[in-house]
Every structure is written in structure tokens, then in C-alpha cells.
Amino acid sequence: MGSYLGDPLLFLIDTVFGLYIIAVMLRFILQMVRADFYNPISQFLVQITQPVLRPLRRVVPGFAGVDISSVVLMILLQAAALALMSLVAYGQVNPIYVLARTPVELVGLVFTVYIVAIIVMAVISWINPDRYNPVQTLLYSMTEPLMRPFRQIIPPIGGIDLSPLAAIIAIQVLKMLLMRPLNSAVPPII
Numbered sequence: 431m432g433s434y435l436g437d438p439l440l441f442l443i444d445t446v447f448g449l450y451i452i453a454v455m456l457r458f459i460l461q462m463v464r465a466d467f468y469n470p471i472s473q474f475l476v477q478i479t480q481p482v483l484r485p486l487r488r489v490v491p492g493f494a495g496v497d498i499s500s501v502v503l504m505i506l507l508q509a510a511a512l513a514l515m516s517l518v519a520y521g522q523v524n525p526i527y528v529l530a531r532t533p534v535e536l537v538g539l540v541f542t543v544y545i546v547a548i549i550v551m552a553v554i555s556w557i558n559p560d561r562y563n564p565v566q567t568l569l570y571s572m573t574e575p576l577m578r579p580f581r582q583i584i585p586p587i588g589g590i591d592l593s594p595l596a597a598i599i600a601i602q603v604l605k606m607l608l609m610r611p612l613n614s615a616v617p618p619i620i
Contacts, residue, residue: 447511
């Protein structure tokens with residue numbers, strides 16, 4: 431398909447699938463950290479993901495407290511997005527590429543979600559440090575397991591908490607070290 435229609439279509443596929451994958455990923459992460467599911471944002475995530483997860487849970491049960499159906503849904507959605515984008519861009523789908531690229535994309539997205547969550551948490555703490563803010567309570571639940579070791583190593587200096595900066599740097603370094611070999615292991619698209 432020509433780039434005139436192809437580029438907007440690729441953008442729409444990437445955006446729609448990406449936003450839904452992020453919603454499923456956030457629901458999964460919040461379940462893993464046992465966040466408050468009475469929080470309005472948690473309720474929003476449950477309501478938009480439940481129609482797809484409910485039938486999938488009948489086929490894919492959880493295991494040891496881990497919602498395997500959410501992981502399967504993220505994999506299926508990412509594979510579908512890559513296949514559709516490949517079909518639009520190249521007119522064909524390479525299943526080996528889609529299967530190899532799907533976990534790489536999801537791992538990269540996990541890193542990005544945590545980096546954004548830490549940045550948003552830090553900005554909210556500067557602007558409106560309200561401990562009862564629904565966004566802040568969820569972000570705290572999500573990021574605290576990761577932030578705790580950094581807070582133990584780096585105490586606040588002059589009232590400023592530098593542990594989010596250290597955590598972001600560490601996540602970015604880990605992402606660089608992990609994503610390069612993963613990206614190089616993926617075969618070419620065609």
C-alpha cells in the first residue's frame with residue numbers, strides 16, 4: 431500500500447493496539463503488586479480489559495497467583511499488531527518474524543512503562559503531593575517494589591529524593607544491555 435494511506439493506517443494500528451496492550455500490561459502489573467482495585471483507575475483498567483480477558487480465562491487459567499491469561503492476551507495482541515502492520519507495509523506476513531519480534535516488543539514496553547511511571551510519580555510528587563490522589567496511589571503501588579532498593583541506597587539530599595533518577599538510569603542501562611541482543615536475535619521482516 432502506498433505511503434499516503436499506509437502511514438496513517440500503520441499509525442492507527444500501532445496506536446490502538448499499543449494503548450490496549452498497555453492497559454492489559456498495567457492491569458497485570460497492578461495485580462502482581464496487589465494494588466488497590468477499588469481505585470477508579472484500576473476499575474477503568476478492569477472494565478476495558480474484562481470483556482476480552484473473561485473468555486480467555488476459561489481457556490487459560492492462572493498459575494501460582496499469576497494471571498497467565500493477561501500475558502497470553504498481550505502476546506496475542508502484539509503478534510496481531512505486528513502481523514497487521516507487516517501486511518500493510520509489505521503486503522505479506524512473515525510468521526517467524528512476528529513470533530520472534532512479539533516478546534522483544536513486550537519486553538521493551540515493560541521498560542518504557544516503568545520509566546514513564548517513575549517520571550510521572552516524581553512530577554506528581556513535586557506538583558501535588560497528595561497521598562490520596564488515585565493516580566499517585568497506583569503509581570506508588572506499581573513503582574515502590576522497584577524504588578525501595580534505590581531509596582535504601584540513596585537517602586534524600588537536602589529534602590530532594592534522587593532515587594527516581596537513579597532508578598531511571600538503572601532501568602535505561604538494563605534496557606540497553608537487554609534489548610540489543612534481543613533485537614539482533616530477531617530475523618529480518620521479509
